[in-house]
Amino acid sequence: DAEITQSPRHKITETGRQVTLACHQTWNHNNMFWYRQDLGHGLRLIHYSYGVHDTNKGEVSDGYSVSRSNTEDLPLTLESAASSQTSVYFCASSETRTENTEAFFGQGTRLTVV
């Protein structure tokens, strides 16, 4: 069965360290997204990609970067981790359709910056 997986599921890192969160999907979807979930804010878009070599900034992109070298993967990098980046991160993917489609989400990565 096709799926979307995130790794690691939990990570603790120190302030200032570079951290990369992995996202891998086997749906063969063109579109991939990174969101963060914080209390009172729902899910906020960090970065997204509509195809290989395409990347775009979302609402809360400062301090984060992504790259899309193939269809399956969209790793999220925190260049220099800050305590404000402690959050739960969700990766998602979707196909390009006018309707009757949905984004499929991974299980999430809980990141703690100490």
Add this chain to the structure above:
Amino acid sequence: DQQVKQNSPSLSVQEGRISILNCDYTNSMFDYFLWYKKYPAEGPTFLISISSIKDKNEDGRFTVFLNKSAKHLSLHIVPSQPGDSAVYFCAASAGNAGNMLTFGGGTRLMVKP
């Protein structure tokens, strides 16, 4: 400025009764709306969607209503079951159903047995 708002952070309903979750949006470019359900320590899972050309979509116990003039949508769950207890997120996209989603803050639904 939040483009998608869920003004009720929580809702408590008795089992068997109707649950109504509400969502308002401000961006007129949104033309596709979705509801997601989320359990603790899991990713959001898709529940139901509606295109802006429709005003109602039904799937079993779940019905979504869209009022474009009021920029308002609602999710009805009938009858509510204890397993429906979760956080529900409203989301919207513009231009293409697979495009990036803008989410509301979520509503925690508790269905009491």
